[in-house]
Each structure stands twice: as C-alpha cells, then as structure tokens.
Amino acid sequence: MVSKIGINGYGTIGKRVADAIKLQDDMELVGVTKNTPNFEAKLAEKKNYDLYSSTKKRYDKFVEKGYKVEGTLDDLIDKVDLIVDCTPAGIGKRNKKKYEENDVKAIFQGGESHELTDFSFNSSINYEKALGRDYIRVVSCNTTALCRTISRLKNNFQIGKIRATMIRRGGDPDQDDRGPLNAIKPKLEVPSHHGPDVQSVDSEIDIETTAVKVPTTIMHMHSLNVEVSKDITKEKIVSTLRKDPRILLIEKDTGIDSTSKLVELARDEGRKRYDIWEIPIWVKSIEVTEGGIYLFQAVHQESDVVPENIDGIRAMLELENSRGKSKQKTNETLGIGELL
C-alpha cells in the first residue's frame, strides 16, 4: 500500500516536492495547502492536486474565487501519514504542535531551527538515523550542497578544516521585491550560521563559513576550501565526486562558466522549471595546493533539497531501509544525473 502524503505550503519548495511525490510509486499525494488564490493555486487545480486552505477563513476566500477546495489544513492532516511542511521560515514551528496533536509525522525545511526536531537530515549522511523518525528537518539549500560535497570528500579522503565563502542570490526569481540592487551585502556575523548548520547534520565536519548577498536571483555560488592531510590529487577528487549522481561535474569544453549558463543547460535539457537538483562543480576549478582542495560549486536554491525531501519521507515511513536504494529510486524517478 502506498503512503499518503500532504504538502503544507504550495510555494517554491512545496510545488516541487509535490511534483516529485507524483513520480514515486510508494507514496501518494493527497493534497496541498495554499494561502492565496493566485496562479500557483490555479496550477494545483490544473494538475488535479486536491487543494486545501491553510485556515477556515482562507477556505471561504478560495470558494469565493470559484476554486474547488477539499477542506482546510486540519482536514488534510486527518487524511495523511506524513506532512511535508513547506511553509515560510518560522511558521513550521507553530505548525508542529498541530502535527503532534494529530499524531502525524512531518518534515520541516531549513528555515526552521535544528532544535525543532533535534534531527537535521541529509540523505548522503544520515539516512539510516531517520528511519522511523516522527520529525525531521531537511537542511537548507546551502547546507544541503555543502553536506553532499563534503560528505563525499570525507568518506574518501582524510580531510581537515573546511572554509567556504557563500555568494548568495538576493531572492528567488519570483521575489521581485527583494534586493540588493547594485550592492554586495556581507553577512557580518562571522563565521556565518551555515557552518554550524552543516555540523547539525554531521558534527564531525570541521567547517567555518562566511556569506555575502549579491544582486542575482538564479543560483548561489560556493568557493570551497578543504584542508587535506594526505596525498590527494585532482584526478582522485574528480573521480570520487563523479560517483555521486547528485553532484554534476561541469567539464571545461562545455563552455559553461557562469550560473546563467548552467540555467541555460537545464532549460535546454528540458528540466522542468530548469531545476538543478544536483550540485554543479566546475572540474576546471578543482585544484589541490598546499592550502588544500579548492573548488567552485553552484547551488540551485529552489530545487536541490527536493530529492532530500523524497528520501526523507521514505526513511521516516520506512518505505525503504537502504539509503542507496532510496537515493537511486529518487534519482531515477526525477532524472537526476542525466544532465550533460
């Protein structure tokens, strides 16, 4: 029997997770909640995703606008085994009480604190520990990217301290009220919270991070440096990274040398919403010096956590006990690893 899943918050992450669930044979999308009757609500309707309002008050608003609404969040909770909470940062905390009262499992996103669930998830690192859990937090897009690359290196080489500078986009493409316009904004809290966030997934990772915000919307960029105490070559690193389909190695002769060309690739390849679930790493940028490994990786902030959410569902509901099998299933259904 397939498991029943609900999405609370049909926005940037929610709509992607919903589509990904539809591609799985061991889970079923029961419905999605929405706050505002805008084009995203119409989209849900067009896709025949059952629509629920976040509150009773909102329910009436949807009805008024002619939408078919199946009920409110409470009704959705009643019908599912697990809720993927994709509400804006901080709202998940409020919702958790409701989930607990109704005895429904829930996944939260990286905007919530580690403490909310006491378990921060990345399927490359701690899938097994998520088996059967009631509540987990899928870490943010930046943390997910760092976890993927670093866990790969850590599992294959003897690595030391990691330093990363994150060049972050100002807002998502549709957030047209966000800046900065013509400015660079450094995160003056140094080191930034991203390092401890990685450690909330794997406390053995020794990492310090800094971050700035820049006037772009499409992707983040990480300049990553990893100290290594043993002999290691660029070839070995490339070969190791290549084994993970959730990492996308960009070869030099592709001509792809910016985040916008990465997006062009995803568009050309027919990726829906040009989503790039993989973490693109430029082969040319991988170098090993006395200072350690250096590399540039990009992060598609809207989508890299989507496969993590699917794996998380599978672990929590024990639909699959093997990390490898879950990841492979997710990869194959989404088409991960098929770019270039």
Add this chain to the structure above:
Amino acid sequence: MVSKIGINGYGTIGKRVADAIKLQDDMELVGVTKNTPNFEAKLAEKKNYDLYSSTKKRYDKFVEKGYKVEGTLDDLIDKVDLIVDCTPAGIGKRNKKKYEENDVKAIFQGGESHELTDFSFNSSINYEKALGRDYIRVVSCNTTALCRTISRLKNNFQIGKIRATMIRRGGDPDQDDRGPLNAIKPKLEVPSHHGPDVQSVDSEIDIETTAVKVPTTIMHMHSLNVEVSKDITKEKIVSTLRKDPRILLIEKDTGIDSTSKLVELARDEGRKRYDIWEIPIWVKSIEVTEGGIYLFQAVHQESDVVPENIDGIRAMLELENSRGKSKQKTNETLGIGELL
C-alpha cells in the same frame, strides 16, 4: 511527403525552431549547423539532431572533440527544401548568396534588414503573401509582439496613431558578458527603428516607437498607446484580444505583476525552457482614455518568433494555404494558448 528543413545556427532561436519542427507532421528536421563544440552541440547530439559544422575548418574541430558530424553547411543545404537561418545579425546576408546558388529557400531572422528579402513576415498579418516565396524575413521579437497586438486591434477597431515605448532587456540569460549594470540606456535615435520595422510588415500601421535598455535578461516590456477615433471600451478590447491564442491575457487575481512572475508561471506550467510564445498583456493595464488605448505587454525575446518561423515554413513551401489552419496547427503542436 514531408518537407525537409535545415537549421543554420543552433543557438537561442535555432534550437527552439528545431524543437518546434520536430513537433510537426508535415516537415522533417534534417540537421542543424553549429560553430562551437559546446554544451549546445552536445544537446543536439543527445537529441539525435544531425550535426553539421558551419565551415570545413570547424568540421575538423568537432571531429577532434569526438563529435559525430554529418558534414558542413554546404552538405546540409544539399539535402533540404528550406533553411531556417538563425545565425547572428548580419551573417544571414552573407549566407543568402550561398542559398541562392544552391537554389534553396530560406527564412531569415529579424537581425537582418528588410531589404535582404524584401518581405517581412508576421503570420497574423501577411501569411498569404508568403505563399510560395523563396526568401522571407521573420521580424524581430519586439516587432512580432507589436504586429500581433496591433493587427488584432486594427482588424477590429478604427485605430489611429500608435506610440510605444519599449523597455528592453540588456541581453539574453546566457549572455553573461552584456550590460548595462545599474544603468538605463536610451536609444537616442528617436523614433527608434522598431516603428518602421512594423511598417515593413504592414505599411498601413501608423506607429512611432522609443526604446531603452535596462539591467534585466528575461523579457522586454512595451508600454503601448493607440489612438482611437471611435467608441471603444475596455471590454471590447479584452474580448478581441482574447480571441487570439498567441496573446495571453493576464488577469488581476493571478498575482502576476512582473516579468519574473510571468517566467515563474511558464516554469510552473512545465513550458520547456519556460518559453512564452504568446504575448502577455495585463488586463488591468488596458484602459481607454481621451488619449486612446493604453496597455502593457511583455515579450519573451527568446521564443515569441518560434511559431512565426513554423508558419513561415508552411507558407513558403505551400504545405498549407490557409493562414488560420497553419496557425492553429502550430498552436496545437506547441501548446500555445494553454497557459493559465
């Protein structure tokens, strides 16, 4: 028997026209030419589009990189009934001699001058006149947009002088070396060439245009004003525009109020490369005052000419003598008119 088509220049426009041809049952894509063995060349290979090099010298370069190349542009010309020339502005002029020598029909794009073919094409206006022609020019993205909206108004109302200000994107998303960064650049030639370009399609249209360039990559925007000498209402205009599937009316309650939200819509709806072949017009912005009709329309510069190219092929090769039937076939195969 289906007609054989070649694409010269597998870039922003070429790759889209190629995909659109593949969706037609009355034409066949024989192959595409490419200059540089980059990710777009790999894409062609992955799609099983036969690859031809633009020159003999380039041929060797592709072979060296391990590509399977079927020949050069000359070889492609030999095999086709019609070439869609999607080379950069000004190159088409040089190519035309080669097409003439080889007695092959050709479509050029808006970067070439009207004089090159003495016939500027927009399928809403002069499909019939293109029937059987050897050479036509599909007008530019901005001119195409103006032609669609204006011809619709002109055919249904008594209109007078048209004034349009075009707010243009600095470069396409993948042209990451183009500006302006943090500046507005007015086209100091006033009125701009866009007005005469519309008139090259329909000399009866009385239009004057101005243009600026701004720091964005995704879409152009037109502020359009049309003098009207007769009684006309917003409702009539909306009702008239709604009849053309190549015009997309954006309703207020969609929450779509910027070019980036339009792109979000296209992404969500699963449009490949988030292409918007239609011209989006905001219903809320349509007003009739003493000064005439006002409205805002957006233009997806990468894709609005794609259906025009398909219709152009059909007319030139007389695959379909009826404008309506050609347009409908193009619309249905591409999925035009199905957003929202």
Add this chain to the structure above:
Amino acid sequence: MVSKIGINGYGTIGKRVADAIKLQDDMELVGVTKNTPNFEAKLAEKKNYDLYSSTKKRYDKFVEKGYKVEGTLDDLIDKVDLIVDCTPAGIGKRNKKKYEENDVKAIFQGGESHELTDFSFNSSINYEKALGRDYIRVVSCNTTALCRTISRLKNNFQIGKIRATMIRRGGDPDQDDRGPLNAIKPKLEVPSHHGPDVQSVDSEIDIETTAVKVPTTIMHMHSLNVEVSKDITKEKIVSTLRKDPRILLIEKDTGIDSTSKLVELARDEGRKRYDIWEIPIWVKSIEVTEGGIYLFQAVHQESDVVPENIDGIRAMLELENSRGKSKQKTNETLGIGELL
C-alpha cells in the same frame, strides 16, 4: 534678518535641503531631526548641524550613544519660522497637526497627497501663488521633472496632449533591500498617478503617463511625447530648453548615453553626492514628427527637488517676491547650470 528653518527628517532629501539652506544668506538652518543614531546622524554632528530627536524616546537613545542632542522635534518647532518636512511618505500628514498647533509654516514632499496642503508647488510654474502660504507640497522627483520640461514647452509653443512613460529606479542607492532583481514591474494602474500629479500643479497640462520599475538605483528615465498643433522645429525646442538652467542639454559629442555616464559626469565635475539638480535631456533624442515632439530625459530622484524646496521657503516666507530672482539665487548658490 535671516529666517529660521528646521528640517524634520535628515534622510535622503532632508540632508540635501539642509546643505542647500546653509548656502543661502537669507535663511538659517536651526537644526535637523533624526530617528536613528547611524552614520547620517554622525554626519550632522560633524557638520555642526544641531541635532534634534524625532521623539522623547529617541532622544534618550541618542544621548545614550553619546550624541549631543538639542531637544526633540517640539523644541525645534519652537525655534523656527518654517519646517521642511522630509519624513517618509505618509508621516508628513501626521506631523501637520503639530505644525498647525504650533503655528509654524511647513513644506511637505511629494510622498504626501495634494490634499494635505491643497497646493502643489513647482517653482517654474506657480512660485507667485506660494507667496505667503503656510503649507505647500513640493511635488515628487518625477513630477518635478515633468513640470520643468513641460512648462518650458507650454510657455513657448502651442502644445497638446502629452504622453510619458517613466522607467523608474527600484530604490535609492542606499536602499539595499529593495528590488526588483532581474525583472520589470509595470505599474498596472494605467494611466499612472503621475499625470494627475502634474495637473495638481498646473491643471491646464493635458498629460497621461505610464510607469515601470526596473533594476537600477541611480536615476529614472522618461520617454516623453508632446503633441504640437503648430509649426515647430527641433532647433526651436533646443533653444527654448537651453534657456532654463534647471534643464541640462546633453550634446552628442559628450559620449554620455546612459544614466550611469550622467552620474560619472556629476562625479567628475565635483558635484557633492553627484547630485544632478537639473533635468538632463539628450539633444540627439529630441525629434519632431507627425506624432509630436519626442525626447528622453533623466531624473536624479535624490536631488532634483532640492532647488524647489529652497524656492518654496523663499516664497512662503516672502523673502523674495520675484520668481526669477529666487530661482537665480538658488541656482547660483547651488551651482545649477554649471555642468558641462
């Protein structure tokens, strides 16, 4: 005896008006109010501008941070003949009651409604009507620019309907949290409020406007079209516009063809804060066609209203009854008309 002036709100406009007052011999800057003890407050201190807090609570905060504060807004009001209210849009309305109770004259900025003072001011149009008034509103940067150019044309030619499309910056340079990033946002209320705002200064001007917001911070741009019913030439227009020092004609051989090059000019010429109080108009863009006059003008949103505020003070306090003499005095003290 010189008149005593206070500035309520030492921000983008307030700090510029303060500096301009210091250059006049018929008025004296008594002090400025500030909300937050940031670098602008330090600037006031460094310039020996007496600092007042907006409220009593804020007063303590300033004192705590070691600032010398002369009192609160109430104290400032007590000491002055006129307040220039440069508080954010909408706050001026609240402040007006306080000014009335204390019987002090006040100038408000364009963020307030016309109704607040029932008198919208532009010194090129209605200086005389402001003589002795207690309350006036200096219209916004965009409206000021339109008033200057249009009044000049209207006074010298027989003009008809005016249409303008305004391409507006997303935020001021220091407003680094404002967008849009990579989007164009049309003002869907068409015609926009700018037309009626011009008419609040001169009801005889027949104008309709549209507006968009784009990702830039430094200047607005207007594409202006003016119907003309009589013989008129480019030369006559240029010659007429050249007579107003508050209009800056940009000649072709300057190489200035964007808003950022205009800013470069102002920087090079040593303009403080690179302020451009004049409205720059590109000579090359001025054309007369059957559709009327066309031209492009840029607007430095941070500073073009500064001379209007100075003239406004002079009119309200009847320091100078002649419009021409007031404007000339303001121009000379600020250095208006000396660029290029």
Add this chain to the structure above:
Amino acid sequence: MVSKIGINGYGTIGKRVADAIKLQDDMELVGVTKNTPNFEAKLAEKKNYDLYSSTKKRYDKFVEKGYKVEGTLDDLIDKVDLIVDCTPAGIGKRNKKKYEENDVKAIFQGGESHELTDFSFNSSINYEKALGRDYIRVVSCNTTALCRTISRLKNNFQIGKIRATMIRRGGDPDQDDRGPLNAIKPKLEVPSHHGPDVQSVDSEIDIETTAVKVPTTIMHMHSLNVEVSKDITKEKIVSTLRKDPRILLIEKDTGIDSTSKLVELARDEGRKRYDIWEIPIWVKSIEVTEGGIYLFQAVHQESDVVPENIDGIRAMLELENSRGKSKQKTNETLGIGELL
C-alpha cells in the same frame, strides 16, 4: 623645485591621479593625454589641465572639435620628469619603449604584468625599494587592498597561510556595456592570479585566492581568512588596523552594512567622486577562531590605488626618502582617514 608629472590616459585612474597631484606641493601636473574628445576631455579643459592627444591623428580630431591641445604624447614626454601611465591594460607595455627612448621615468598600473618593470609597488610594503627607480608598477585595486591589510597583520602578528575569496564588481559605473546581468561568474583558474600578484610585492606572504564576478558596479568585497599561530584577539587586530589611516574601520552602530551604504557615506562626507581611498573593514566581521582571523573588507576599485601612485612618484623621484612622511603627506593632502 617641484617635479614635473604627466598623465598618459585621462580615464578612471588617470583623472583621479591628476587631481591628487594638483594637491601636492612637491609635484606639478604638466598635462594629460586623452584619446577621445568626450566629456572627460571637456572636464580636463574646464580644470585647466593641459591636454595632449595620444597620437598625431587624434590631435587633429581634438582640434577639429575645437579643443585647445598642447601637443601629442611625445610632446608631453619631453616636458616631464615622470609619466604616470594610466592607459588600459596591455597598452602600458607598448608605451614603455617610448619612455625608455626618451629617458623618462614611468609608473604603470596593475593591468600590466609584474615583468614589465620587475618591481610591483605598494607603499605600505616596499616604499624604500622604489627610491630612485625608473619604472614601477602600482598593483591593482584588489592586490593593493590585500597588501594593506595583510602587511599590517604580518608586521604585528605571526601569521600563516592566507585565503581570500574576492567578490568582484562586473564593471565600473560608467562601463555600461559590461555584465554579468543576473549571473555569478567564477574565475575558474583556481587559485586566482591575485595571490601571486600579492607575492610580487612581498614574496613572504603565503596567500591563495579565488574570485567571482557579480552584477554590481560600485565596489569589490573580500572575505579574508588568515591563519595565526599565536595568541591573538579581536581587540588586538582592531587596534592594529586602526593605526593605519588607509584602513577604515566600520563600526556596528553606523548602520553601514553593504557596499552601497559605504558609497552613501562617502557621498555624504563630500568625498569627490565618492572616492574611498581607504580599505573599509567591518569591525563586526573581525573574528578569531580555530581557523584563524576572519574579516570582510570592501575595495573601491576606482580609487584605492590613487595614494599609492602619489607615494610612488615621491619615491621614484626621491622627493621624500621616508615612507612614513610620504604616506602622511599624501594622506593629509587627500583627506585620507577622515571619513566617519
């Protein structure tokens, strides 16, 4: 007797060095060369800087446009003791032959290679070694910034390996044809050339750098990390950095948290062209962890090398043998260290 200086290339750097020379009592500006008769040429004329054309051909062009031109570059070389070559990257190399033939000393900028003069200059590091030299290269804006901060730390603490990620502006404000628009472009050569460039000034500095380009025009940003082998505290670092007037410590309560707010500060303080010759470092961002010292510094790419050029002149012509005295004189004449 004052020394005679010529500027070859009156552009972004040249016009600033010219103005700075005018403020010195031990050197005299003989003239500047210019390629194009644009607004910058007019500026030189307005400032009474003698104008020379770069070539004979250009000379005629200037005369034709009505400029008073004193001669060509050759004539200027004849009249001076030293040329500051501010021509675009790569042109300096060609010019050097001419300087050698005419036995005139010359300073080149960071766009030229170290090998051109075999001496890369930063006045905080190797002023003494420049005494009497015929040719020196003032390193680039980014290298200058790194040299200042790092030399300060190196002279006061026992430091180890340095890692820096540079977030660079796409183009200068007036370069309105440069991108990237809405993209981040990593420099795929890792480590970037900036590290070796620092070492061309001080080979003892152990530094590796990475760099990206982002859509902004006003300043670069550096995320700097310095390994330290000894006890060191934030307080000690702050106290050390504070001693150098060419470093600007940004305190938390200023509210300055982005490059655009830094520019606002410089504008408010009346800095000509809002130049920031100092390297701004955010006090809040300075932290010492197990990974070493972290800090964020911004770089005003248009102006931070100006004082270095003045010091360089003084050293080469032995106008002042003491580094400290030269720097102090430059600082005082320009007003360095007086912001905030």
